[in-house]
Amino acid sequence: MSESEVNSVISEANLKEFDWDHFKYERILSNNSSRKVVFILGSCFEMPAIVILEKISFTQEQFTTENDKENFIRNSKLEKIFKNDIYENNYCIVDANLNKMKTTIIFPATEKHINKYTEQECFTFQETPELYEKITLPHITSEKFTVDWVYNVLEHKKEKDRIIIEDLDSEIGFMLLPDLKWDGETKETLYVTAIIMNRNIKSIRELRQKHLPLLENVKTKSLQAIKEKYGLDSTQVRAYFHYQPSYYHLHVHFNYLNYDSPGIYCDKAHLLDTVINNIKLMSNYYEKATLNFVVRKNDKLYSLFSDAKN
């Protein structure tokens, strides 16, 4: 189904909520077997739906709680596979309520979502300032990537009860929320995002010296809130931007340093500290810098940058 076809029936589909009992499995888009996440494409009421199932990591609380009904060990049994000397392998069968999975539903899903979650080969390109002006910027503008869901958050229309802290200043303000990928509780996988109030900064590419107060404000207040609320010291937190970002409204990712969160690779993630330092060293750093970024083969930017190279 094309994107326009999808859009034309979205109003109708909005009337219907996603219903798991009506979900029809179609195919696996990708399956990360080390992280135990699967991205499934299917349909619901004839509209495409993506279901992301992710097993949840363990918490200390599960093993230490004195509530018998919530104690992992008291509500599980072992099924022996084999034993060799001091080593033995088992399956562990756990009460279903103590072994939930995180499930994200995208409904109705568009071609873009399907592409995003389909496993594909990656390629790296160098974006010079000239290529940004000539290719990336027109691409962002013409594709009209919607950030309505960001505005819903910033206007308190959605997710208001999820806000960790907010600073409503239009220049240096931001809202800090748990990331969609986080369950909102487990310290070990902490992942929160600061969304900037200013609607005119698409990405780090547009950051200049005048934005230093904004960056410092986001850094200081977010780290302080993470410390107060989740007990993580600033030395235990990774704060970074993505380039290219998944949506072109400036935001900062924060997660627990010990957690190998997705998207923290050096060819995608730019540390907030480094960005601040670069601008301090050279006020027009992001106007002059050549920035590497990684795209997948069926991303529009792949063909645009491939053509420019040849």
Add this chain to the structure above:
Amino acid sequence: MSESEVNSVISEANLKEFDWDHFKYERILSNNSSRKVVFILGSCFEMPAIVILEKISFTQEQFTTENDKENFIRNSKLEKIFKNDIYENNYCIVDANLNKMKTTIIFPATEKHINKYTEQECFTFQETPELYEKITLPHITSEKFTVDWVYNVLEHKKEKDRIIIEDLDSEIGFMLLPDLKWDGETKETLYVTAIIMNRNIKSIRELRQKHLPLLENVKTKSLQAIKEKYGLDSTQVRAYFHYQPSYYHLHVHFNYLNYDSPGIYCDKAHLLDTVINNIKLMSNYYEKATLNFVVRKNDKLYSLFSDAKN
């Protein structure tokens, strides 16, 4: 309990099998929240036991099977957390028998097992140019980290038959070799390292404008060799330095872009392209920059930088 004490009671313990109902939880040794594996220390009949619980990855069969009792979708239900626009988050509660965990038991466990599975927490620090001079450089010098094995390679005393390409120029030369972590064959996990001939550059911290010809030479010739020998285009290769590096003799890591190789995180890996670009933008970038780095708690630099912070 010491290793000898453990050994002295092993014969007695061998009479008793591990019993989950008698397992007493003591503490979590480590918890890998991205891979969803937890290493637990406890005891059983007063003997130390390690329990390794690992969630299992998804299989296509779970979603396609026509056996109703084994079908994931038909044996699970969703519990809504919140909904925003086309995105909604749920918990998924699955029949316990379709959601088993892999469980390895080590019983009785020794001190060695306990050490092996104990996690070291990571911390991030900002190394200003002043802190580099005051702490890092004296640390590198005083600890006399040996790089003899590097010199053995550069002098053709060791690993000569493993060299992929070499350029013996003392200023811009280097040798390219398969990394020890690579099997030397599988394209999907390609990992090769360029070791610089020049013995006077400890790390990126010492790179200056005069080193640009060296960096460009390593980049061009290595990428060309990787293309000719392993069929990977330069757009499919990730080239980067580590900071702090594991040894203080300048070297560049190259691996296949699709491969989540260890040590490619943004708080450790610095892209070769970015390093070249930074020096072109500002010839003394690495003399002036504040560089973030990550250390584990029992690393000497952890205590040195902690003390400096307080």
